[in-house]
Amino acid sequence: xxxxIDIGNTNITLGIYEGxxxxxxxxxxxxxxxxxxxxxxxxxxxxxxGCCSPDKITGIxxxxxxxxxxxxxxxxxxxxxxxxxxxxxxxxxxGVRILYESPRSVGADRIVDAxxxxxxxxxxxxxxxxxxxxxxxxxxxxxEYIGGAIAPGIGIAADALFSRAAKLPRVDFDRPPxxxxxxxxxxxxxxxxxxxxxxxxxxVARFRAELGPQMKTIATGGLAEIIARETDAIEIIAPWLTLxxxxxxxxMNAGA
Numbered sequence: 001x002x003x004x005i006d007i008g009n010t011n012i013t014l015g016i017y018e019g020x021x022x023x024x025x026x027x028x029x030x031x032x033x034x035x036x037x038x039x040x041x042x043x044x045x046x047x048x049x050g051c052c053s054p055d056k057i058t059g060i061x062x063x064x065x066x067x068x069x070x071x072x073x074x075x076x077x078x079x080x081x082x083x084x085x086x087x088x089x090x091x092x093x094x095g096v097r098i099l100y101e102s103p104r105s106v107g108a109d110r111i112v113d114a115x116x117x118x119x120x121x122x123x124x125x126x127x128x129x130x131x132x133x134x135x136x137x138x139x140x141x142x143x144e145y146i147g148g149a150i151a152p153g154i155g156i157a158a159d160a161l162f163s164r165a166a167k168l169p170r171v172d173f174d175r176p177p178x179x180x181x182x183x184x185x186x187x188x189x190x191x192x193x194x195x196x197x198x199x200x201x202x203x204v205a206r207f208r209a210e211l212g213p214q215m216k217t218i219a220t221g222g223l224a225e226i227i228a229r230e231t232d233a234i235e236i237i238a239p240w241l242t243l244x245x246x247x248x249x250x251x252m253n254a255g256a
Contacts, residue, residue, distance in 0.1 A: 003047070003057050004246040005085070006109060007064035007073060009132040010155065011222070014043065015243040016052060022240055022247075024050030027222065036072045040080030060085035061250040063108040063242065086253055088112055093252045095119075097144045109242050110137050111145060116245030117218060118143035121236065124211040126204055128234065129241075130221030132156065134196070136203050138211060149203060154196055154223060161188075173226070197230045204233040 001023075006013040008030060015025035026046050047054050060083045064070040070087065077085045086092065088108045096114045100106050109129070114137060117125050123139040130153065137148040152160075154173065162170050171188045179194050181187030208215045219227065219234045220241035228234040238244070 001052065001056050001058060002247060002250055003043075003060045003077075003081070003083075004243045004250075005060065005062035005073060006112075006242045006246065007062065007066050007069055008109065009066055010153075011131075012069075012073075013240075013243065014046065015240060016047070016050060016057070017243075017247045020247070022243060024052070025240060025243065026050075030066060030069065032066075032068060034072070036075035036079065039073055040076035043076060044080050054081055057081050057083060059083065059250060059254065061088070061246040062086070063088040063112045063246060065107045065109055086250060088246070088249055092249065094249050095143070095252055097142075099140075099144050099146050106145065107135075110135065110148065112242050112245035112249060113137060113220065114139050114143075114145045114245075115248050116238075116241050119248050120238075120244060121216055121218060123216075124214060125216040125218055126207040126211065127241070128200060128204070128217065128219045128221075128224070130154065130219065130223040130227060134199070136207060138207055140211070141214075151199060151203075154192060157196075158192055173223070175226075175230075193226070193230065197227060200227060201231055201233045 002017040004015050012028040012030055016023045044054050060077050062085045077083050094111055094115045096111055113127050117139050123141045123143050125139040127137040129135045132153045134151045134153050138146040140146055171185050174189055176186040176189040179190050181190045204217050217234050218236040218238055220238050224237050224239055228237050
């Protein structure tokens with residue numbers, strides 16, 4: 001069995017694959033202060049809770065955009081699972097040609113997503129990832145990573161608004177009854193939800209103008225389904241796209 005780990009700024013996502021089938025998967029809060037032993041015990045506990053013995057893990061593939069946490073997770077995998085993880089970086093085969101001006105500056109998760117799209121859906125495509133930031137990534141018809149756009153994530157935008165406007169209360173990220181809010185709660189919910197729907201629709205339209213009318217739009221991340229319900233701009237919802245990409249990259253490199 002393969003353990004995949006995606007280390008993001010807000011969440012750490014883990015999933016176990018048996019062949020191409022994704023089994024148990026989890027999202028954890030990213031905590032910088034946690035030590036390798038704490039992460040190791042937590043990972044082992046999750047695997048055991050998922051009805052799988054840690055001894056059955058035969059490989060680990062991970063990607064990280066949080067450099068201070070990378071060695072901690074690597075150490076946890078060594079000490080608690082007895083495995084040396086494959087960490088997706090510049091020296092790992094991904095099958096994705098990067099056309100970005102500075103290839104090393106592209107987040108590992110964005111390249112992993114591109115590898116998944118290339119294999120599972122084909123290009124041209126726009127990947128919308130709702131994470132700490134809301135990212136838009138362009139994949140060519142040949143499966144190349146062209147570039148993209150980065151906007152503040154919904155959570156960051158909400159936190160900034162609530163912290164800087166003393167009279168605005170924190171609200172749940174829910175769908176309001178209408179776009180025109182008749183109270184402060186509904187007005188905030190409308191601005192957050194429908195405002196980001198408008199962002200997605202506008203960016204997707206611009207990417208399609210550059211990539212062509214055959215462009216697919218694939219959404220991933222924790223809020224993908226909520227946003228997708230409000231727009232036709234998103235064609236495919238793939239909440240575990242990054243984990244799929246890690247599995248694909250592992251398969252490319254396992255025999256190397």
